[in-house]
Amino acid sequence: MFSCCRANPKAAKKDKDKDKQSKTDTKPNEPHPSPVTQEELKPNGNVAAPEPEPELEPEPQPASKTEPQTEPEPAEAVNVEQSIDNNESESKPTAAVEHLERICERLETLVDRLEHTLIAPQPAELNTKSEPEPATPAPPAPTLPSQAATVATAEAAPSSSNSMSVAGFEDIMAGPLSQYLALSAKIGGDVAQHAQFVKAAFDAQLRYVTLATQIAQPAQAKQxxxxxxxxxxISAIQDFREKHRSSAFFNHLSAISESIPALGWVCVSPTPGPHVKEMNDAGQFYTNRVLKEWKEKDAKHVEWARAWIQTLTELQAYIKQYHTTGLVWSGKGAAPAGKAPPPPPPGGLPPPPPVLDLSALKLDSAADDRSALFAQINQGADITKNLKKVTGDMQTHKNPSLRTGPAPFKTPASSSSGSTAGRANAPAKEPVFTLDGKKWLIEYQKNNTGLRVENAELSNVVYMYRCEGSTLTVRGKVNNIVMDSCKKCSLLFDSVLSSIEFVNCQNIQMQVLGSVPTISIDKSEGCQMYLSKDSLGVEIISSKSSEMNVLLPEENGDYVELALPEQYKTFINGKTLKTVCLDSLG
Incomplete structure (x- = not known):
């Protein structure tokens, strides 16, 4: 049969088309394909629901693969062989080919209609929508139903996420915050009053978070x-603490006031979560005091401190879940109108400034003067014609009467002496003794031996500046003490967390009753340091200073005085320098 096909290509083509027709027409258990009608495609006046593309019948394969299974009409095949061998009339094969081509054309038409149906809206959507939707541009590629469902889910996600964001904040207020408020009411007093300000602050933040889900991000001024x-x-919470420093619940008030700035996370980007944790740690110093003081007295105070810490902890988790890099403005509306902007001036915008007339400026005047000067210089020998001859009566060494005149110039007095006199005559400044935030300022005190800082806190810093003949006593443990440009002053303190510093001081005495980790001395002369038994592990750092003595306590209450070295010996050790203290020769 293959030899016949090679001998007669046209007959081979007819044989192939005939086999395709036999496969299509004689497929077992399937009805004969019939033309697709309008009623089949559009039942009930609507477009028929498309079938998935995998269910469409694939294009018929060559008959050689399926010929053994689909050959129920051997007579027709015999006729085909007879037509090939005898070169009979081409009427029957031509009719079969035309019939197969019509079937292929109908299949292509059906596929095109199915593709257009997939692109168009589904029948269910057309029946449920009462009003026609505005036409949207067709996508570049057909969208499958599964993809359309994914898009619909993605469109519905923002609103769900927004409501969850607000609901998450409401859960915090209904959970640990409500427990904190209830315990504050049970404790009563200043704590209960303070809690009302906290509730108002959280209510204001809830309104702000809800507004962020409704409008787009406004300008910075509007925010x-x-x-x-x-x-x-927040300001009211902190002011309440400052006005009630003598309260029995001062540690409670301080714990809230130090950590309430955590509500400012809405302005922090891109790390609002760590900001809340930092504020929580700042207030934990006072919550620990509450736990230590009331642990054995009243369990309500312990639960109160834990409820507040849990509130900030859940706030940090909420931010990490919904606002990881900053407050999310997911709405599309405009910001609510606030104060109306000032009306424009009458008559519209102000007129532009008048155009500067450059022609009126005398830009060439300097150039003209320079030209005249160069012209005179270039006169050559004629330049001396206008000079006058100096006669003897004009010379001062020949005419003494001409020597009378203004006194010769004298250089002014040295600036150092003038500045010293100015400092001596400068008016004395008013003495200062105040608490500025967390910093105690003691300045310009003279001959005042009663300076005292009572109930100092661990976060406080004491700064003493330009004091003379004064004594300062600090009760309580502070973070740092600095004495700057002081003369003949004394310092007595309990304990210091970090260090004590002496800068540009003269004749200073210091005594510690508790502990001090570091003493720094810079550009000072005459420093006596009395240590306690708890401060024997101190580190002393000195530079450009002299007359420094350390006094160590003994068992009998006396002190042993040791001098800090002021002279050093340095020698070369290979490629490095080695410095040792120089022993006193006396």
Whole structure:
């Protein structure tokens, strides 16, 4: 049969088309394909629901692969062989080919209609929508139903996420915050009053977070205006603490006041979560005091401190889940109208400034003067014609009467002596003794031996500047003490957390009753340091200073005085330098 096909290509083509027709027409258990009608495609006046593409019948394969299974009409095959061998009339094969081509054309038409149906809206959507939707541009590629469902889910996700964001914040207020408020009411007093300000601050922040899900991100000035209620409540919380420093619940008030700035996370980007943790750690110093003081007295105070810590902890987890890199403005509306902007001036915008007339400026005047000067210089020998001859009566060494005149110039007095006199005559400044935030300022005190800092806190810093003949006593453990440019002053303190520093001081005495880790002396003369038994592990760092003595306590209450070295010996050790203290020769 293959030899016949090679001998007669046209007959081979007819044989192949005939086999395709036999496969299509004689497939077992399948009806004969019939033309697709309008009623089949559009039942009930609507477009028929498309079938998935995998269910479409694939294009018929060559008959050689399926010929043994689909050959129920051997007579027709015999006719084909007879037509090939005898070169009979081409009427029957031509009719079969035309029939197969019509079937292929109908299949292609059906596929095109199915593709257009997939692109068009589904029948269910057309039946449920009462109003036609505006036409949207067709996508570049057909969208499958599964993809359309994915897009719909993605469109519905923002609103769900926004509501979850607000619900998450409401859960914090209904959970640990409500427990904190209930315990504050049970404790009563200043704690209960303070808790009302905290509740108002959280309510203001809830409104702000809800607004962020409704509008787009406004301008910076508008954000500050919307944050004003929250900022006002935070300031009220901190002012309440400052006005009740003598309260029995001062540690409670301080724990809230130090950590309430955590509500400012809405302005922090891109790390609002760590900001809340930092504020929580700042207030934990006072919550630990509450736990230590009330652990054995009243369990309500312990639960109160834990409820507040849990509130900030859940706030940090909430931010990590919904606002990882900053407050999310997911709405599409405009910001609510606040204060109306000032009306424009009458008559519209102000007129532009008048155009500067450059022609009126005398830009060439300097150039003209220079030209005249160079012209005179270039005169050559004629330049001396206008000079006058100096006669003897004009010379001062020949005419003594000409020597009378203004006194010769004298250089002014040295600036150092003038500055010293100016400092001596400068008016004395008013003495200062105040607490500025967490810093005690003691300045310009003279001959005042009663300076005292009572109830100092661990976060406080004491700064003493330009004092003379004064004595300062610090009760309580502080973070740092600095004495700058002081003369003949004394310092007595309990304990220091970090260090004590002496800068540009003269004749200073210091005594520690507790512990001090580091003493720094810079550009000072005459420093006596009395240590206690708890401060024998101190490190002393000195530079450009002299007359420094350390006094160590003994068992009998006396002190042993040791001098800090002031002279050093340095020698070369290979490629390095080695410095040792120089022993006193006396």
């Amino acid at each position: 500050m205006e919307l944050l004003q209620p929250t900022s006002t409540q």
